[in-house]
Amino acid sequence: MSLLTPAMEALVAEFARLPGIGRKTALRLALHSLGHREEAAALAGALKRLAEECRFCKDCGNLSEEELCAVCSNPRRDAGLICVVESLPDLLAVERSGDYRGLYHILGGALSPLDGIGPRDLRIAELERRVAGGTVRELLLATNGTVEGDATALYLVERLRGADIAISRLARGVPMGGSLDFIDRLTLSRAIDGREKLQGPEG
Amino acid sequence: MSLLTPAMEALVAEFARLPGIGRKTALRLALHSLGHREEAAALAGALKRLAEECRFCKDCGNLSEEELCAVCSNPRRDAGLICVVESLPDLLAVERSGDYRGLYHILGGALSPLDGIGPRDLRIAELERRVAGGTVRELLLATNGTVEGDATALYLVERLRGADIAISRLARGVPMGGSLDFIDRLTLSRAIDGREKLQGPEG
Numbered sequence: 526m527s528l529l530t531p532a533m534e535a536l537v538a539e540f541a542r543l544p545g546i547g548r549k550t551a552l553r554l555a556l557h558s559l560g561h562r563e564e565a566a567a568l569a570g571a572l573k574r575l576a577e578e579c580r581f582c583k584d585c586g587n588l589s590e591e592e593l594c595a596v597c598s599n600p601r602r603d604a605g606l607i608c609v610v611e612s613l614p615d616l617l618a619v620e621r622s623g624d625y626r627g628l629y630h631i632l633g634g635a636l637s638p639l640d641g642i643g644p645r646d647l648r649i650a651e652l653e654r655r656v657a658g659g660t661v662r663e664l665l666l667a668t669n670g671t672v673e674g675d676a677t678a679l680y681l682v683e684r685l686r687g688a689d690i691a692i693s694r695l696a697r698g699v700p701m702g703g704s705l706d707f708i709d710r711l712t713l714s715r716a717i718d719g720r721e722k723l724q725g726p727e728g
Numbered sequence: 729m730s731l732l733t734p735a736m737e738a739l740v741a742e743f744a745r746l747p748g749i750g751r752k753t754a755l756r757l758a759l760h761s762l763g764h765r766e767e768a769a770a771l772a773g774a775l776k777r778l779a780e781e782c783r784f785c786k787d788c789g790n791l792s793e794e795e796l797c798a799v800c801s802n803p804r805r806d807a808g809l810i811c812v813v814e815s816l817p818d819l820l821a822v823e824r825s826g827d828y829r830g831l832y833h834i835l836g837g838a839l840s841p842l843d844g845i846g847p848r849d850l851r852i853a854e855l856e857r858r859v860a861g862g863t864v865r866e867l868l869l870a871t872n873g874t875v876e877g878d879a880t881a882l883y884l885v886e887r888l889r890g891a892d893i894a895i896s897r898l899a900r901g902v903p904m905g906g907s908l909d910f911i912d913r914l915t916l917s918r919a920i921d922g923r924e925k926l927q928g929p930e931g
Contacts, residue, residue, distance in 0.1 A: 529791060530792060532774070532780075532782050539771040542770075554749075558746075558778060567742050568739075568772075570772075571735070573769070574735045574739070575738075576769060578734075578735040588732060588736055
C-alpha cells in the first residue's frame with residue numbers, strides 16, 4: 526500500500542514520466558509542488574499555455590506563435606543559406622554560436638533504420654520544396670556527429686544531387702580547449718586529414 | 729533575444745524553479761512536453777488536482793484527503809507510540825523499514841537559528857497537545873542525524889520534561905553494509921560508546 530494520497534501518487538507518476546526523472550526525484554518535485562502551491566499553479570498554467578499557443582514554423586519547423594518563426598520572418602537573415610539541424614536544441618546551439626546569419630531547417634530527427642526512422646519520418650520533402658523555391662544558394666548540413674547524423678547528411682547529399690546549390694558540412698576537428706590526450710582517434714584522424722595550412726607554398 | 733516563443737520561455741522558467749533542475753534540464757523537459765502533449769496535459773492536471781485535494785492530517789501533519797490520515801485513522805496502529813520526524817520523506821523512510829507500527833508526528837523541519845527557524849515555526853505545540861491528550865506512552869525522536877536534527881531532539885526532550893512519557897532516540901551506529909573504512913569518526917565513536925554486549929558477565 527502506498528502511503529501517499531491518490532492525488533500525490535498521480536503527481537509523482539506524472540513527474541516520473543519526464544525524461545531523466547526517476548521515482549525518487551519525482552517524489553521530491555511533488556513534495557516541492559505541495560509546499561509551493563503558487564509555483565505549482567504557475568507550472569500547470571505554463572504547460573497548458575504551451576499546448577494552446579505553440580505551433581511550428583511552416584518553413585523551418587522552429588517553434589513559433591505565428592505561421593513563420595522569428596528567424597524565417599527576419600528580413601536581415603540571409604535567405605540563401607539554410608542550416609539543416611536535427612532538432613530544436615541543435616538550432617539553439619548554432620544560434621548561440623552567434624556567427625550564423627542564415628535560416629534553419631529542422632529535420633525532426635536523424636535516419637535510424639534500427640529505430641524505424643526513415644526519410645518519410647523527417648522533414649526532408651519540406652526541405653526539397655524550399656530548395657526548389659529557388660532562393661536557396663547553400664545548405665549547411667549540421668546534423669550531429671553520430672552514425673545517424675552522418676548517414677542523414679550523406680542521404681541528403683544524395684537526394685539533392687540534382688539541385689543547383691552548394692552543400693557544406695560543419696568542419697570536423699579538435700574542439701576548442703580540447704586536450705589531444707582525451708580526444709578519440711577518429712576525431713584526431715579527421716583533424717589531421719582536414720588540417721588547415723598556416724604557412725608555406727601554395728598547393 | 730531569446731529564440732524561444734514566450735509560451736516556451738515561460739514553461740522553461742517554471743521547470744527551472746523546481747529544485748535541482750537547471751536551465752538546460754528545464755529546456756529538455758519543456759521540449760519533451762511539447763512533443764508529448766498528452767503527458768503535458770496530464771502533468772498539468774495532476775498539479776491542479778494536488779492543489780485542490782491534498783490536505784494535511786490534523787494530528788500528525790501527514791498527507792491526507794480526509795481530516796485524519798491513513799496512519800492516524802488505522803485502528804491497528806499503536807496510538808501509544810509516536811515517531812517524531814522532520815518531514816514527509818522521513819516518514820516514508822521509517823514506514824519503508826516495515827518495522828514500525830506506531831503513529832507519526834511531522835515537525836515540518838528542524839530548529840535552525842541561522843535560517844530563522846525557531847520552535848514556533850515547527851509543529852511543536854501540536855505535539856505537546858497530543859502528548860497532553862494522555863494516550864501517548866512513548867515518543868521516538870527520529871529527527872535527522874544533522875546538527876539541526878540533534879538540536880531539535882534535545883529541545884523536545886527539554887520542553888517535554890514534565891510529561892510522564894518515555895522519550896527515545898533512533899540508535900546511532902554503523903549502517904548495515906557499511907564499511908568501517910568509509911565511516912566518519914564521529915559515527916564510529918558513537919558506535920563504540922553504544923556497543924551492544926553479545927556475551928559475558930552481566931554488567
